[in-house]
Amino acid sequence: MRKDNASFITKFISEAGSYLVNSDYFAFVELKDYACYVIADGIDIDEKKESAKLAITTVITKFSENPGMSAGKLKQYMKAAHQTLLDEAEEIRLEVSMAILLTDYKKAMWAHAGNCRLYWLKNGSIRMATKDTSLTQKMVDDEEIPIDQLAYHEERNNLYTYLGQPGRFSPVISGKKVLEDGDILLLMTRGVWENVGEAEIIDAIDGVSKAEDVCTGLEDVILSQRMDVIENYTIATVFVNKIYKNPKAGKYKKWIKIIVSLLIVVLTLVLTLTISRVQKNKTNVEKMEKYKTRGIEYLQENNYASADEQMNEAYRTTENVKARKKSKNYTKVLCVETYEKLTDNLNRGMQALQEKEYKKAAGLFQTAVGIMEELEKDYQEEIGAYKSGIEAYLSYATSMQEGAAKYENLDYEGAIKEFIEASEIMNEIDDTANRDNANSWKNKANAGIAVQEGKKLEESANSMRVQGDYIPAKKQYELARSEYEKAVKNGDASASERVADVEKKIKDIDIIIGDMEIEVQAKIYEDLGDQAKANGNTTEATVNYKLALDMYQQAGNQEKVNEMIGKIGQIDQEASEQKEDAMDNVISAMEAIADGDMPKAKLYLEKAQKAFEEVGNKEMAKKMSNILIKLATQPQPQPQPQ
Numbered sequence: 225m226r227k228d229n230a231s232f233i234t235k236f237i238s239e240a241g242s243y244l245v246n247s248d249y250f251a252f253v254e255l256k257d258y259a260c261y262v263i264a265d266g267i268d269i270d271e272k273k274e275s276a277k278l279a280i281t282t283v284i285t286k287f288s289e290n291p292g293m294s295a296g297k298l299k300q301y302m303k304a305a306h307q308t309l310l311d312e313a314e315e316i317r318l319e320v321s322m323a324i325l326l327t328d329y330k331k332a333m334w335a336h337a338g339n340c341r342l343y344w345l346k347n348g349s350i351r352m353a354t355k356d357t358s359l360t361q362k363m364v365d366d367e368e369i370p371i372d373q374l375a376y377h378e379e380r381n382n383l384y385t386y387l388g389q390p391g392r393f394s395p396v397i398s399g400k401k402v403l404e405d406g407d408i409l410l411l412m413t414r415g416v417w418e419n420v421g422e423a424e425i426i427d428a429i430d431g432v433s434k435a436e437d438v439c440t441g442l443e444d445v446i447l448s449q450r451m452d453v454i455e456n457y458t459i460a461t462v463f464v465n466k467i468y469k470n471p472k473a474g475k476y477k478k479w480i481k482i483i484v485s486l487l488i489v490v491l492t493l494v495l496t497l498t499i500s501r502v503q504k505n506k507t508n509v510e511k512m513e514k515y516k517t518r519g520i521e522y523l524q525e526n527n528y529a530s531a532d533e534q535m536n537e538a539y540r541t542t543e544n545v546k547a548r549k550k551s552k553n554y555t556k557v558l559c560v561e562t563y564e565k566l567t568d569n570l571n572r573g574m575q576a577l578q579e580k581e582y583k584k585a586a587g588l589f590q591t592a593v594g595i596m597e598e599l600e601k602d603y604q605e606e607i608g609a610y611k612s613g614i615e616a617y618l619s620y621a622t623s624m625q626e627g628a629a630k631y632e633n634l635d636y637e638g639a640i641k642e643f644i645e646a647s648e649i650m651n652e653i654d655d656t657a658n659r660d661n662a663n664s665w666k667n668k669a670n671a672g673i674a675v676q677e678g679k680k681l682e683e684s685a686n687s688m689r690v691q692g693d694y695i696p697a698k699k700q701y702e703l704a705r706s707e708y709e710k711a712v713k714n715g716d717a718s719a720s721e722r723v724a725d726v727e728k729k730i731k732d733i734d735i736i737i738g739d740m741e742i743e744v745q746a747k748i749y750e751d752l753g754d755q756a757k758a759n760g761n762t763t764e765a766t767v768n769y770k771l772a773l774d775m776y777q778q779a780g781n782q783e784k785v786n787e788m789i790g791k792i793g794q795i796d797q798e799a800s801e802q803k804e805d806a807m808d809n810v811i812s813a814m815e816a817i818a819d820g821d822m823p824k825a826k827l828y829l830e831k832a833q834k835a836f837e838e839v840g841n842k843e844m845a846k847k848m849s850n851i852l853i854k855l856a857t858q859p860q861p862q863p864q865p866q
């Protein structure tokens with residue numbers, strides 16, 4: 225039993241800081257041949273599930289059932305905890321940063337995902353430390369920011385690998401490290417390393433002989449900063465006072481000669497296997513490239529779900545590809561990994577569009593655009609065939625996000641512009657589903673405008689009714705009803721109640737008007753006709769004069785009957801003259817076109833269009849407009865030399 229012949233001392237501190245709930249968790253188990261130490265930080269907002277505890281419990285259970293120390297074991301424990309979080313998630317996704325330390329009391333190895341850290345200290349200095357799987361760490365590695373900004377940069381908690389994440393999960397796993405007596409292993413959560421630097425860690429172990437003193441020393445550093453808000457923090461210290469040494473080690477020396485003699489035979493076998501593996505590796509590379517090619521074809525068709533499936537297959541194949549750094553195969557593997565990130569963002573972006581989460585979709589497509597540019601720059605990939613589609617979806621999501629925001633703020637006109645733009649973008653790439661969705665939003669905005677206009681007309685009618693102007697009020701109510709019906713047509717079912725309410729008001733006014741003397745009604749219609757004529761609306765004026773005429777005839781007032789006939793006749797005479805004037809302008813325009821004088825032809829056509837509009841001949845006015853449009857798009861003839 226190795227444990228009985230070794231001395232590993234473990235102490236830890238875990239506090240909630242300024243919060244009521246501690247989302248951190250630490251646990252360890254030391255068996256006779258292996259030990260497991262696990263630290264986790266719950267980064268979700270579900271306080272009931274205790275995600276960190278749930279994940280660590282899974283790891284400790286899996287380790288206890290099947291102890292060992294290898295990359296396979298670490299991946300097995302990590303993925304079991306990851307799957308537990310996925311299975312237990314309900315309304316809120318469970319998410320955790322974690323670090324696992326395994327030891328056989330002689331060596332150690334570890335795995336991590338997220339920003340829980342492990343430090344290996346030897347002879348008073350830091351021998352090795354894990355790197356966060358965060359955007360900030362990547363920026364440090366790429367030399368975009370200095371390393372001293374790592375604990376303070378705004379993207380330090382923007383993780384690309386963590387337990388409970390959607391899609392592919394790939395933790396970072398170390399190789400085996402040989403331990404020596406006096407080594408110290410530290411595990412800590414974000415609440416510690418954000419406030420404790422490497423120099424302070426080295427100070428904390430200087431001259432300290434007890435593991436608990438390291439924990440309390442680092443805790444004092446955190447508390448001495450007197451911060452307004454102290455995050456959850458957990459510190460675990462493992463003192464390697466004595467590693468396990470095999471008492472039978474000397475007996476194995478006699479076997480060395482036998483083993484060396486066997487090596488010759490083994491090397492021959494290895495050479496044969498190497499040739500076989502090279503050929504197999506070549507086959508795996510070809511398989512990987514085949515999946516990648518299929519994925520790109522789906523990208524060109526804007527079929528991001530199928531593209532993601534193919535790139536996932538290509539990524540899984542990379543696990544079987546052996547490649548040295550900076551080799552061609554290594555570059556191909558990195559390229560596939562980048563493509564997998566691209567299609568993952570695109571697929572999730574399309575899902576967000578389906579769920580109408582436009583802000584989230586815009587962010588995912590924006591990330592995809594950045595990855596696409598990375599493929600072009602770093603791997604010389606030809607992105608032109610699918611670039612426009614991705615950019616179109618980014619523009620669509622952005623327009624829909626802005627349109628939805630304007631719609632919520634009752635800026636219907638602004639919203640309609642955004643939805644029209646979104647619809648046109650989808651029409652260009654033939655995405656009918658998203659185009660129809662944009663048009664549906666546009667209809668909702670049009671319904672909003674109609675309801676607003678209907679309310680204004682209804683309020684005006686209410687005011688007229690109070691003042692006793694019943695007939696004008698009725699007309700306003702009828703216009704309001706028309707707007708509400710327009711809203712219903714555009715999908716606002718609730719506007720039907722307004723239609724019914726306005727119709728009741730119209731019926732009530734009809735009763736009041738019916739009780740009025742016939743000549744009083746006639747005078748109202750006559751006044752409305754005069755007002756419409758003064759405003760240039762001859763069609764409405766004629767309608768009101770005819771209503772007044774019928775009522776004066778019923779009242780037997782021949783004088784007013786003759787007056788109405790005269791007013792109607794005057795409108796007809798003026799309309800006839802305007803029609804003649806319009807036709808004269810049309811003829812003059814045709815003559816100008818025949819002479820090649822397009823500016824003069826345009827002037828006559830504009831006059832004709834205006835005249836037709838004034839007499840209410842919409843069909844002819846539209847024809848004039850169409851001719852003007854054609855003239856504007858045709859090349860103008862060059863003036864002939866004299």
